[in-house]
Amino acid sequence: MACLADATHWSIRSMAAETGFSHTTIRRMWTAFGLQPHRSQTFKLSSDPLFVDKVRDIVGLYLSPPNRAVVLSVDEKSQIQALDREQPVLPMMPGVPERRTHSYVRHGTTTLFAALDVASGFVIGKCYKRHRAVEFLKFLKEIDAQIPEGLAAHIVMDNYATHKTPKIKAWLARRPHYHVHFTPTSASWINQIERWFAELTRKQIQRGVHTSVRQLEADIRTFIELHNNNPKPFTLNHGWRGKPQGRAIERRFSHGRGGRKSRLPTWLTYRHSAKVTSTHSLSSLSVIDGAAWSAS
Numbered sequence: 512m513a514c515l516a517d518a519t520h521w522s523i524r525s526m527a528a529e530t531g532f533s534h535t536t537i538r539r540m541w542t543a544f545g546l547q548p549h550r551s552q553t554f555k556l557s558s559d560p561l562f563v564d565k566v567r568d569i570v571g572l573y574l575s576p577p578n579r580a581v582v583l584s585v586d587e588k589s590q591i592q593a594l595d596r597e598q599p600v601l602p603m604m605p606g607v608p609e610r611r612t613h614s615y616v617r618h619g620t621t622t623l624f625a626a627l628d629v630a631s632g633f634v635i636g637k638c639y640k641r642h643r644a645v646e647f648l649k650f651l652k653e654i655d656a657q658i659p660e661g662l663a664a665h666i667v668m669d670n671y672a673t674h675k676t677p678k679i680k681a682w683l684a685r686r687p688h689y690h691v692h693f694t695p696t697s698a699s700w701i702n703q704i705e706r707w708f709a710e711l712t713r714k715q716i717q718r719g720v721h722t723s724v725r726q727l728e729a730d731i732r733t734f735i736e737l738h739n740n741n742p743k744p745f746t747l748n749h750g751w752r753g754k755p756q757g758r759a760i761e762r763r764f765s766h767g768r769g770g771r772k773s774r775l776p777t778w779l780t781y782r783h784s785a786k787v788t789s790t791h792s793l794s795s796l797s798v799i800d801g802a803a804w805s806a807s
Contacts, residue, residue: 520548559695569667569692569701573629580663583635583654584627584704587673588711589642591731593618593721600720609718619724623711623731624650626666627704632742634707636735638728644676651682665690669699703745 515525523541527534541547559565576582594615601610624647625636637653639646658664668674670693683689694701715734721727 520551522549555697557695557698559698562695562698565693565695566698566701569694572665572667572692573703576630577663577665579661580665581658582629582665583667584629584702584707585625585654585666585668586699586702586704586708587622587624587642587647587650587671588708589622590620591623591716591727592620593724593727595720595722611718618722618727621724621728621731622646625704625707625735626650626654627707628742629667629703630744632744633739634735634742636731638731642673644673644678647673648678648682651679655686663688663690665692667692667694667702669694669702670696706745 515521518525523534523537526532527537530537572582594617596612597614597616598612603609621638621640622642623636623638624642625634627634635654635657637650639649654664666689668691673679674693683691699705711731711734715730716727719727719730721730
């Protein structure tokens with residue numbers, strides 16, 4: 512079938528005009544085969560040559576963490592804007608959604624450094640004005656102050672340059688009980704703290720109105736405190752299988768020895784779990800004593 516001259520994709524009526532079928536017939540065909548030309552999604556596959564090894568390493572931590580250790584997912588959410596609307600937000604009414612002006616007044620930014628305990632869902636977070644190695648080192652010291660002595664600490668984080676400066680490397684080298692697991696290049700989605708950042712954005716930041724950075728940081732701290740009153744870990748989700756991105760990842764994992772497929776990761780997205788198993792609390796974090804994750 513010839514391509515459209517005036518559009519990048521077909522519509523029901525343009526295909527009906529081209530083929531001579533009725534638009535209802537075209538609709539039934541599209542429905543039968545699950546075709547939706549008007550929709551488009553994006554994806555990006557990591558080009559990291561050690562992608563498989565790093566994914567196995569991190570997913571192994573999630574599914575079968577070491578005994579007597581704390582596994583923390585660490586990252587920063589930078590440039591969080593304190594935004595105020597030019598006019599008051601109009602509240603929701605019957606049949607009318609909440610309305611706000613598309614324009615806004617910007618009152619500055621802050622950066623949130625956060626660490627998620629993958630076993631319990633407990634979050635350590637602190638806001639800083641900037642996101643340099645100096646601030647990251649201060650946050651590592653905040654984490655270190657809350658980890659009981661005698662326990663190993665496994666930290667999952669991305670390849671941001673701030674995480675790899677000589678000062679950071681020296682600080683970690685002096686603490687052999689710290690073990691760093693870097694995510695593959697262009698694959699920060701494997702880091703669970705990103706999923707928690709999405710919750711923060713959806714529930715607090717996206718529709719929030721803040722007239723100052725101080726007010727924004729206060730709301731972020733309140734969100735963390737309320738979350739930690741009833742923390743829940745993220746469980747694993749199989750829903751990615753069969754999707755284009757999932758099939759692409761399957762191909763990346765299908766080069767095992769002797770033509771046998773390598774073991775696939777069992778997740779791409781997370782959802783909250785109602786309870787934690789095989790863990791017990793020590794200080795403010797959950798100390799892992801055996802596997803605390805199960806696919807759902």
